[in-house]
Amino acid sequence: MKTIAIIIPAYNEADNILPVYQEIQKALLSFTSYNWEVIFVNDGSSDKTLEVLESSAKEYANLKYISFSRNFGKDNALKAGIDSVKSDLVITMDADLQHPPSLIPELISKYEEGYNVVYAHRKGNNPHASFFNKLSSKLFWKILNMLSGLDLEDGISDFRLLDKKVIGVLKSMNESELFFRGMVKWVGFNQIGIEYVPNERLKGETNYSKSQLLKLAIYSITSFSTKPLYSAIYIGFIFSGLSILYIPYIIYSIIHHLEVPGWSSIIMTIVFFGGLQLIMLGVIGIYIGKMFMQAKDRPNYIIDTKNF
Structure with missing residues (x-):
């Protein structure tokens, strides 16, 4: 039976x-x-x-x-x-x-x-x-x-x-x-x-x-996929490529003796990319944390x- x-x-x-x-x-x-x-x-x-x-x-x-x-x-x-x-x-x-x-x-x-x-x-x-x-x-x-x-x-x-x-x-x-x-x-x-x-x-x-459900979602995704790590690389390449589009504007400004935009645009750029870097470091940190906990073998x- x-x-x-x-x-x-x-x-x-x-x-x-x-x-x-x-x-x-x-x-x-x-x-x-x-x-x-x-x-x-x-x-x-x-x-x-x-x-x-x-x-x-x-x-x-x-x-x-x-x-x-x-x-x-x-x-x-x-x-x-x-x-x-x-x-x-x-x-x-x-x-x-x-x-x-x-x-x-x-x-x-x-x-x-x-x-x-x-x-x-x-x-x-x-x-x-x-x-x-x-x-x-x-x-x-x-x-x-x-x-x-x-x-x-x-x-x-x-x-x-x-x-x-x-x-x-x-x-x-x-x-x-x-x-x-x-x-x-x-x-x-x-x-x-x-x-x-x-x-x-x-x-x-x-x-x-709601915070526990969000935590569960992050754990679930990172437990079954390394794609978030690859996405960090892709996003880095995309924004590096977009930054090249700023070069013609710099050359144009030098030739025509135009003033460079003020500090507000610079600060916004720094804040944006700083936040982006923190997100990517956070994704990497989650995976490193998982390896750390697994290595403990508790x-x-x-x-x-x-x-x-």
Whole structure:
């Protein structure tokens, strides 16, 4: 009999633990040919998430948990869950019920058709998101696909099924900055996407601020592409070429004894190119920082306690 591990990162999700578990239980009632367990990864929550997990685990035998020593981030929580299982299949999803557990049977059905990865991506715009979030989401996925060479659908989520081949590859990957949506696409194998309409968040608020989403976007792009480094070279050549167009004006000014433009134009030029240089140095600095963190070879997470 095959086994399924459903891995759910949880950060301040005390009110959502039991509801999401119970919905998963309903969705899997008819799948008697599979043994399944739900593994919550407590990502350093500051609320009563761990207490709820401890009490719930006593009530439900197939509810397991891992608890970190501090907050390490969602992707590291997913890695911890994947590293800890020996199951035939892994399903990853969020704890807030925006990923509908009722879709799990369809994920399993696609796997039984022969797919190694079955991932869910949002159908159309998220009806529960603000206009800014919708616009920034579309822009992010377009830029990421353009720079990384991946083909990630707009609205692709962490709601996915992975088979044993893919699980083994992901376990072997030891990157310091993880971006699972890109990593799962990158590994290849036989993949298929299915559309879903996200539910409204059950309880609580999203844990991502706009600054955190921007940081995630930068990390994601630089994790899968060196094109920003090449763009720095191209921009340098372009502006060096444009500066040559200033030479005829200088010659004309010397011949006709014209005054050179005032300090304001010089200051504007210095400020513009100074800012451009800082941007390019920042791009280079990000990549150097990534190498520095990777060279340290620190673990992606530290487990404080778990019940299996």
